[in-house]
Amino acid sequence: MYTQFTSTPSLPTTSFKGRTIIVTGSNVGLGLESCRQMVTLGASRIIMAVRNVSKGEAAAKDIRATTSCAPETLEVWQLDLSSYQSVLSFAERVKTELPRLDVLVGNAGIGTETFRITEDNEESITTNLVSLFLLGFLLHPKLRDTALKHSTQTHFTIVGTGLYEVAQFKERKAPNMGLFEALNDEKTAVMSDRYNVSKLLGMYALKQMAAMSPLQNNGVIINCVAPGLCHSQLHRERKLPGPLAAIARPTxxxxxxxxxxxxxxPQTHGQYLVDHKNQELHGLCSGQVGAKLQKQVWGELRQKLETISPGVTNIS
Known part of the structure; x- marks a missing residue:
């Protein structure tokens, strides 16, 4: 809330010329506007990865109309993060059809207080955590190969939130290897805290992934950005209260x-960024408690990812 009033992120000026970019959840909100900005900054090819292709095509048409970019700059590909098979199929298409991959922006996510199971988890955990990092690990080799082949640095950027700091994460008290089982218990689920928890778990996973992929060896910058409270489709299931809507940033x-x-x-590798600046982690991400929880969460998440796609986490 402090930065909401004291800071306005500047418009980036770095050129994306020659770069191939994937943005998930890019038919609306932050993903859509980020694609528009990257087109303006010269991106050569943007894959708009969306669940609904027809809505994605409408979004691409809108960007073309406002930027006058070449029609082939934007492509719309289907990706549903509530389905592991969709993630696997999308990643295989990337490996087959894209000569290079410079940027993967993991923007798609959900904020819901309704308990639903998709795949083997509560839906927030499947979408905001498991599928996000399944996609990241699947495409890491493509990002690495692009960096090494073209003597550049590539990016895997996920969208986080300062709400990770206030996550209660009562499920952390579950017995060893029981975190995801506890998160799947509808009777004890605190869904008002679930979005916060999903983003907290994402911070642990991002820190672990960055540690497993040294920048000097792979050339892949892995970071997390927090856009602040914004007008976006994240709140489609529950509108922002009036006072919050009044201070929310334009998309x-x-x-x-x-x-x-x-x-x-490069100095953003493994870091959490607020308004373009690296920020120290707080709450359950800090100190010995944070280190212990990161190890515990990663142990269970890695097992889950390896079950979906054996060998996927071997990126070092």
Whole structure:
């Protein structure tokens, strides 16, 4: 809330010329506006990864109309993060059809207080955590190969939130290897805290992935950006209360943070960024408690990812 009033992220100016970019959840909100900004900054090819292709095509048409970019700059590909098979199929298409991959922006996510199971988890956990990192690990080799082949640095940027700091995460008290089982218990689920928890778990996973992929060896910058409270489709199931809506950033302003993260310098590797600046982690991400929880969460998440796609986490 402090930065909401004291800081406005600047519009990035780094060129994306010659770069191939994937943005998930890009038919609306922050993802859409980030694509528009990257087109303006010269991106050569943007894959708009969306669940609904017809809505994605409408969004691409809108960007073409406002930027006058070449029609082939934007492509719309189907991706449903509530389905592991959809993620696997999308990743295989990327490996087959894209000669290079410079940027993967993991923007798609849900905020819901309705308990639903998709795949083997509560839906927030499947979409905001498991599928996000399944996609990240699946495409890491493509990002690495692009960096090494073209003597550049590529980016895997995920969209986080300062709400990770206030996550209660009562499920952390579950017995060893029981975190995801506890998160799947509808009777004890605190859905008002679930979005916060999903983003907290994403911070653990991002820190672990960055540690497993040294920048000097792979050339892949892995970071997390927080756009602040923005007008976006994240709140489609529950509208922002009037006072919060009044202070929410315009969507295109929040999107600047995503665009920056996708072109950020090496010192952002493994970092959490607020308005283009690295920030120290707090709450359950800090100190010995944070280190212990990161190890515990990663142990269970890695097992889950390896079950879906054996060998996927071997990126070092």
């Amino acid at each position: 295109d302003v929040g999107a600047r943070v995503l665009t920056y993260g996708a072109s950020a310098p």
